Amino acid sequence: MTADVAHELRTPLTTLGSHLEAMIEKVWEPTTERLKSCHEEILRLGKIVMDLESLERVESNNLKLNKAPIDLMELTNSVCVTFEGELSNKNLELEINGTASIVSIDKDRFSGVISNLLSNAVKYTPDGGQIRVLIQDSPDESIFVIEDNGVGIPEEELPFIFERFYRADKSRNRKTGGAGIGLAIVKSVVTAHGGSITANNCTQGGCVIEIRLPKNII
Structure with missing residues (x-):
């Protein structure tokens, strides 16, 4: 599972890092569209983390159903x-x-x-x-x-x-x-x-x- 998690996190992190680096080094202008793209990658990372947490809770033997x-x-x-x-x-x-x-x-x-x-x-x-x-x-x-x-x-x-x-x-x-x-x-x-x-x-x-x-x- 560790390799799968790493793979899923690597793509948005790579995209986010390259976009931010290009703007910091003034290769790109920090336009609204590019900042929005970075924000979308952050949201995607957050969704993956929340899904992983949900899956762990659901698959644990201690899951309590109300x-x-x-x-x-x-x-x-x-x-x-x-x-x-x-x-x-x-x-x-x-x-x-x-x-x-x-x-x-x-x-x-x-x-x-x-x-x-x-x-x-x-x-x-x-x-x-x-x-x-x-x-x-x-x-x-x-x-x-x-x-x-x-x-x-x-x-x-x-x-x-x-x-x-x-x-x-x-x-x-x-x-x-x-x-x-x-x-x-x-x-x-x-x-x-x-x-x-x-x-x-x-x-x-x-x-x-x-x-x-x-x-x-x-």
């Missing part, structure tokens, strides 16, 4: 509201269907799961595309499904996308700032709840991720 009966549909709707601006910027349609489904989960941590998956869908769905979320209920489990009509994931990459630091399309993730940590956190939180998560490509294009949460685990 579970309570939560309506998965209601929680999903509340998280999706926070993405209205990003959806509007890309002219994306978000469709939420299904039914109420009460399950015992840690509200804050599972909000993070939904937010992470929705953020990925927004990033990789083309402008004017569609994202669909479905909540299903059964006596034994609650099911959360999110589907987009983006580029999908190469079939040979699907078994590995939930591994830490794994990125199915490395050039695409560099562009969007991903470090390959988010889906590892998602899987760890789902597993801590006794659930399962799978990812598949849609026949018409895009990706579908399904989470199943058992109701018999308190």
Whole structure:
């Protein structure tokens, strides 16, 4: 893991260092655009550090889940509201269907799961595309499904996308700032709840991720 962390931190640090050095030595003028670029790299570093801290907490044996009966549909709707601006910027349609489904989960941590998956869908769905979320209920489990009509994931990459630091399309993730940590956190939180998560490509294009949460685990 140490080598992976070093690799993820090296790129933004190198970019930040070279930009600042060029401005200090007056090779570049400290324009607003260049200062903004430095600020973005600092934010990226901060995001990587926070994700690493979250992953460490989630994967530790001492993880404490503050579970309570939560309506998965209601929680999903509340998280999706926070993405209205990003959806509007890309002219994306978000469709939420299904039914109420009460399950015992840690509200804050599972909000993070939904937010992470929705953020990925927004990033990789083309402008004017569609994202669909479905909540299903059964006596034994609650099911959360999110589907987009983006580029999908190469079939040979699907078994590995939930591994830490794994990125199915490395050039695409560099562009969007991903470090390959988010889906590892998602899987760890789902597993801590006794659930399962799978990812598949849609026949018409895009990706579908399904989470199943058992109701018999308190």
